[in-house]
Amino acid sequence: MSATARHTYQVEVREVVQETTDAVSLTLHAVTGPTDSLDYRPGQFLTLRVPHPDGSLTRCYSLSSAPNSAMRPTITVKRVHDGRASNWICDNVAPGTVFDALAPTGTFVPRDWSAPFLLVAAGSGITPIMSILRTALAAHDNPITVAYANRDAESIIFTRELDLLAHCHRGRLTVTHWLESESGRPTEAALRTWLTAAPESHAYLCGPAPFMTAARNALDALGLDASHIHSEVFTSLTTDAFGTAPAPEIGGSTTASTATVELDDEVHSITWPADTVLLDVLLAQGLDAPYVCREGTCGGCAYTLRRGEVRMRENHTLDQHDLARGTRLACQSEPRSDTLDIVFDQ
CATH class of the missing domain: 3.40.50.80 (Nucleotide-binding domain of ferredoxin-NADP reductase (FNR) module)
Known part of the structure; x- marks a missing residue:
């Protein structure tokens, strides 16, 4: 079964602010998408498809604006030496430029706003x-x-x-x-x-x-x-996050776990083979699980493990605090207990 459609937007640049000689801020407006606004939390990022003479590039850029303000969603991009995407943006973007974008995501979000x-x-x-x-x-x-x-x-x-x-x-x-x-x-x-x-x-x-x-x-x-x-932590993506998701690879293991998964306010019971990552199981069932890179580098598929154990093949983005509070990556998680309870609440 093919994966469901991604939550994608087209965003138009309304204003370009030259912050320094090597950095610009782009104020954005959603012109198409599942909603008429980009709902995000402080510390999250947008994934953009950046046009380039060598072919489009997928890059993640943090939002610098505050969601609880009148300020439109804004990303800030600094020119990187030999960075194809950042240089293209700094040299070419003007008001009216339109990008394809995935919905905001990321786990670099404070939960305790009372602490210093x-x-x-x-x-x-x-x-x-x-x-x-x-x-x-x-x-x-x-x-x-x-x-x-x-x-x-x-x-x-x-x-x-x-x-x-x-x-x-x-x-x-x-x-x-x-x-x-x-x-x-x-x-x-x-x-x-x-x-x-x-x-x-x-x-x-x-x-x-x-x-x-x-x-x-x-x-x-x-x-x-x-x-x-x-x-x-950010690394340049090596895959096209906007492309059709590859066919989920469901392993041939005879050992499987049972997981309860809360996703978009609905609860699903799934059979999860021991040698298959969670994201592939969900996509194979036609569930609209969030993801961006599928490489364990961006946190776009993060979920909370409320009960059970998993093993992550790779992890380049979650720190010890994230892991201690139960955050895991769906694109890297394999089950290691008979029953699990999971919620996508990021």
Whole structure:
């Protein structure tokens, strides 16, 4: 049986804002899709089909806007050296440009908005951090520290807005910058002196992998609970997320589990072969399970495991906090218990 249709949109660029010489923000409007608006949560991302002379490219870009504001959905894209998609966007996109897009998704979303936030970013990693920051300031009252690393002052994305927000929310928001041109590379040892957080803080990290590793190690050394440190990881997709889903590969195992799956407010009982990933089982039954990459790198197929055990073949996006609260990836999960209870609630 073929998979059901994906939740796809066409989004039109309404405004292009040149944030820096190498970064632009694109304000978007849904012109076709399952709804007339892009419903998303702070920290999530959009998957776009980007036209290119070499053929269309599938890329994920974080939303920098806040869903609880009058601001239209906005993504911010920084030019990457030899990055075909980011360079095409920075050089060619104008108001009126239309992209194919998948519905917003992602697990880099705060759940406890009462805790102090330490928002740590490097370069374009500020994009989902801005969505979280804007949401927190507009709808919550927790104290926030933003620690933002860049090559130099000219590289700082949202520099004026960050200055303005820090001024308007003095006593609640602190913004601190690390500039390599002045202080050298932000090593783990250096980050231990730069990053500070109250023990009850939740830290959200986004940026290049080496930076996030150094930041996580620094926060761990400072005594911050590992379950309070959350990371957003992106890698370029190698598959076309907009293409027809490949025929589900249902394994030949004689061992199978029984799973109860809550999806789109409906509950389904499925037989799940031991050597088959959950996503393939759901698609084979014609269920509209969410997914983007099928590679374990984006979190677009995340679900919550309420009961039972699974083994994930790959995991390049969920951190220990995600795993501890039961988050798993449908495109990588194989059953390891007789009965399981699952809900797609991301």
